[in-house]
Amino acid sequence: MKYIAKVTVLPKDGVADPQGLAVKNALHSMDYPHVEDVKIGKMIIVKISGQSKSDVKKKVIRFSDRLLVNPNIEKGIVEIDEDGDS
Amino acid sequence: MKFGVIVFPGSNCDQDCYDIIKGVLKQDVDFIWHKEISNLSDFDCIVLPGGFSYGDYLRTGAIAQFSPVIKMLKEYASLGGLVLGICNGFQILLESGLLPGAMLRNKSLKFICKYVSLRVENADIAFTNKLRRGRVLDVPIAHAEGNYFIDPSSLSEMINNNQIVFRYCDKIGCATEIANPNGSVDNIAGICNREGNVLGLMPHPERCSEAVLGSEDGKYIFLSIIEYLEKRSSVV
Numbered sequence: 001m002k003y004i005a006k007v008t009v010l011p012k013d014g015v016a017d018p019q020g021l022a023v024k025n026a027l028h029s030m031d032y033p034h035v036e037d038v039k040i041g042k043m044i045i046v047k048i049s050g051q052s053k054s055d056v057k058k059k060v061i062r063f064s065d066r067l068l069v070n071p072n073i074e075k076g077i078v079e080i081d082e083d084g085d086s
Numbered sequence: 087m088k089f090g091v092i093v094f095p096g097s098n099c100d101q102d103c104y105d106i107i108k109g110v111l112k113q114d115v116d117f118i119w120h121k122e123i124s125n126l127s128d129f130d131c132i133v134l135p136g137g138f139s140y141g142d143y144l145r146t147g148a149i150a151q152f153s154p155v156i157k158m159l160k161e162y163a164s165l166g167g168l169v170l171g172i173c174n175g176f177q178i179l180l181e182s183g184l185l186p187g188a189m190l191r192n193k194s195l196k197f198i199c200k201y202v203s204l205r206v207e208n209a210d211i212a213f214t215n216k217l218r219r220g221r222v223l224d225v226p227i228a229h230a231e232g233n234y235f236i237d238p239s240s241l242s243e244m245i246n247n248n249q250i251v252f253r254y255c256d257k258i259g260c261a262t263e264i265a266n267p268n269g270s271v272d273n274i275a276g277i278c279n280r281e282g283n284v285l286g287l288m289p290h291p292e293r294c295s296e297a298v299l300g301s302e303d304g305k306y307i308f309l310s311i312i313e314y315l316e317k318r319s320s321v322v
Contacts, residue, residue, distance in 0.1 A: 022195060
């Protein structure tokens, strides 16, 4: 079975996010004063095959913790979907 | 005494390190291609140079941590071998867990390339024994991700263990906010591991080890290493 794993990587709470801050300030200067916070991260899309969704999720979390996410400064959110193209 | 300079795809300060070690310090040195080495035991000190290993993809230093040489480097460091990581080399040491903490983008979001002042905080390790605590060095930086981060409890642990080796400071040695070029926690420019045999720093000592380059302050780091190794070999 083929799956698509979406790994969203964001700065951890309490870690400086200079890009997010710059964008928040830009939004304020565009007259959106109600914008309270902006965080900038990245999304990594992985095509992967496996026995089941839960099996794939375990694997993705395991390799995310080792490579895709630096737990000192980032948090990762893993979502798995079946690959509609397969 | 033999130095090794590890070359990753995208390293670009490897030749500078090699030239200083060979040409200025007159020491034996070899390049080590990150995939080709079988063991590091022939070397007395390993240098991880600056640059953009693996194009800085994902995070600076993140992909290099899985190069074959890093596994050997971890073993080498655990046996007390000297490891010096400069700029991207420091970032690789952080990502591979040889040093604590992580790098964020500079607070200004800009690539910064200029001379800064550094205050020596720990002059008791292999890399700084020719210096004294409180001395101010002029050393250039050149990076976009040098904003050192570590959580507050690990930071106080590092301070207690004397692991902060260099801090950004002003000309007279005060570690002020304005003297901090990139937003690093506690003005940190360089740190070592608990044992003191692994040093990482963002500034480039190899770019200021000859008078013709404007400063010779970086040379003291290399001279310290040589002195340490000479003493160690005379004891053995």
